[in-house]
Amino acid sequence: MEAFIRDLPKTELHIHIEGSLEPELIFEIAQRNGVTLSFCSVEEVRKAYQFTDLQSFLDLYYGGMSVLRHEPDFYDMTWAYLEKAHAQNVRHAEIFVDPQAHTDRRVSFETVIKGIHRALQDAQLKFNMSSKLIMCFMRHLSADAAMKTLERALPFKDWIIGVGLDSSERGHSPEKFTAVFDKARQEGFLTVAHAGEEGPPEYIWQALQLLKVSRIDHGVSCVEDSQLVEKLKIDKIPLTVCPLSNVKLCVFNTMNDHNIKQMLDLGLCVTVNSDDPAYFGGYLTENFLAIQEAFNLSHNDIYQLAKNAFQATFLTQKEKQNLLAELDDFMAKSITPDGRQSRA
Ligand code: ADE
Ligand code: ZN
Numbered sequence: 084m085e086a087f088i089r090d091l092p093k094t095e096l097h098i099h100i101e102g103s104l105e106p107e108l109i110f111e112i113a114q115r116n117g118v119t120l121s122f123c124s125v126e127e128v129r130k131a132y133q134f135t136d137l138q139s140f141l142d143l144y145y146g147g148m149s150v151l152r153h154e155p156d157f158y159d160m161t162w163a164y165l166e167k168a169h170a171q172n173v174r175h176a177e178i179f180v181d182p183q184a185h186t187d188r189r190v191s192f193e194t195v196i197k198g199i200h201r202a203l204q205d206a207q208l209k210f211n212m213s214s215k216l217i218m219c220f221m222r223h224l225s226a227d228a229a230m231k232t233l234e235r236a237l238p239f240k241d242w243i244i245g246v247g248l249d250s251s252e253r254g255h256s257p258e259k260f261t262a263v264f265d266k267a268r269q270e271g272f273l274t275v276a277h278a279g280e281e282g283p284p285e286y287i288w289q290a291l292q293l294l295k296v297s298r299i300d301h302g303v304s305c306v307e308d309s310q311l312v313e314k315l316k317i318d319k320i321p322l323t324v325c326p327l328s329n330v331k332l333c334v335f336n337t338m339n340d341h342n343i344k345q346m347l348d349l350g351l352c353v354t355v356n357s358d359d360p361a362y363f364g365g366y367l368t369e370n371f372l373a374i375q376e377a378f379n380l381s382h383n384d385i386y387q388l389a390k391n392a393f394q395a396t397f398l399t400q401k402e403k404q405n406l407l408a409e410l411d412d413f414m415a416k417s418i419t420p421d422g423r424q425s426r427a
Contacts, residue, residue: 084193087382087424088371092410094175095356095367097300097323099219100251101148101181101198102359103164112159113150121146132362138251140362145184152190157198165206165214167360171368174406178203178216179348181249183224185230192235195280200242217275219247220263222255223235229263237270244397245273247300248364252282255389255415257289264294273297273397277324279304281334284311291320298323300397303334308341316350321395325358326374338377338419347384354392379385382418386410388420 106128128147134140151157157283161178168176178199199216206212218236220229229299236243236384247266248260256311257276264274276290282346287305290316291298302322305311315322324343335341346353355374360366365373371388374380381404393406 092174096177097356099179105361116152118150137242154194154198158202161199161202169210173212183221215244217245217247219249221250223251224268248276261293284308325356327363329357331363344378
């Protein structure tokens with residue numbers, strides 16, 4: 084099962100690129116930029132990664148990314164993620180960036196986007212790995228600040244497929260961002276939003292009805308509202324679930340308490356993702372392994388999760404078909420018709 088999961092062609096739809104910044108790289112970039120950190124060693128940083136909720140994580144996350152100053156810093160961070168993802172046979176990634184976390188530190192929008200974009204282009208050339216970039220508005224900041232960020236993004240429309248909504252969920256409803264999401268859609272951006280991670284099902288309704296999102300990021304609180312579950316099923320709205328993240332941030336006490344299997348059994352379009360892998364103890368393979376072990380998932384369950392993700396991408400139909408064919412090829416080679424793993 085471990086080899087099956089590792090080698091399975093995968094797609095990742097919920098990864099904050101700043102959340103892939105490993106402590107070793109934080110130290111390396113801090114040193115070359117002359118930034119003094121409040122931690123003395125990589126070990127000390129890792130020890131501090133004990134979170135009680137989303138906010139306790141975000142405080143460290145925004146601190147960690149503050150070493151990023153120049154275009155090569157954004158390139159190196161992105162490239163480090165892409166190399167790891169490639170080693171796990173991630174064939175396509177849709178990557179979040181938080182531009183406001185950088186522009187508010189006087190790093191230009193252009194510096195951020197150019198560094199990331201160059202690494203994404205290199206991954207296409209070197210690994211034949213495709214990608215899309217989604218910029219998130221930080222919901223603890225104002226709707227006006229989000230609108231200014233959207234205006235900064237207009238010259239980079241070709242490099243940014245969509246907009247999202249992240250950061251502290253409690254007390255920051257999607258409704259506050261209705262106008263900026265309207266404008267983003269008019270400008271041709273697709274939309275997604277974090278909703279129902281720590282927040283109520285009502286925030287998922289708002290993301291669907293007011294922000295008109297194509298996918299919900301997390302969405303685990305949807306099971307509290309049966310009408311919402313029906314709506315998500317009928318409209319086949321993908322949910323980008325992040326199991327290790329949810330346990331690390333105490334949304335669920337243990338992996339056995341996670342509701343991903345319940346959501347799958349309800350017929351929801353569930354996908355598996357890593358969120359902030361450098362902080363939560365694993366990339367995509369480790370997330371699949373953790374849920375497989377907790378719920379004794381079959382090869383077919385894993386296949387369904389991977390297939391949902393390929394179908395939920397922002398790729399063209401043709402591109403989706405090609406990747407789905409690769410996935411089916413892999414299945415045909417790995418699994419016998421009665422669902423057992425072949426020896427080959
Ligand atoms: N930014 C980075 N990770 C996040 C998460 N899990 N929820 C909300 N905002 C985030
Ligand atoms: Zn997230």
